[in-house]
């Protein structure tokens with residue numbers, strides 16, 4: 001008798017794994033918490049204008065390169081949240097890139113650690129003109145709680161030119177989206 005498992009053990013193993021994963025997915029269901037209604041409404045308003053202005057100004061998506069110049073990662077968590085399934089900034093035409101050569105905008109969190117100075121300057125010079133530099137978070141805007149020291153150069157504008165500041169410790173995803181919108185509005 002033809003034994004499928006013996007003839008195709010690897011394929012059967014993969015099928016079993018896939019079935020287990022699907023079973024787990026259906027058993028778990030959707031566990032993502034929805035945004036509070038008022039935040040969802042705020043994001044919808046900001047997002048609609050963002051989408052229209054990005055399409056008009058950039059004729060495609062707004063491409064962002066994020067640079068952590070020495071932050072505590074609190075600001076990065078909010079930037080990641082802006083890009084996750086809940087806030088989903090891609091739907092408004094905001095796209096993150098790994099290369100500054102494709103970027104329209106640099107989102108920089110700080111303060112600038114001494115070890116990141118050269119990397120930040122290189123990233124800035126690798127980004128094509130006209131570029132927009134946004135300092136995200138209190139540390140990026142004015143040095144924040146870290147300030148300047150033997151290990152820290154303080155605010156981003158101490159190292160590269162900054163066009164816009166988005167304060168907050170850390171700024172919420174809605175603040176980030178509103179800040180980006182205000183930049184594009186001019």
Ligand code: SF4
Nearest residue numbers: 071074137138139169
């Ligand atoms: S602004 Fe706040 S969250 Fe952002 S890097 Fe500074 S201390 Fe961390």
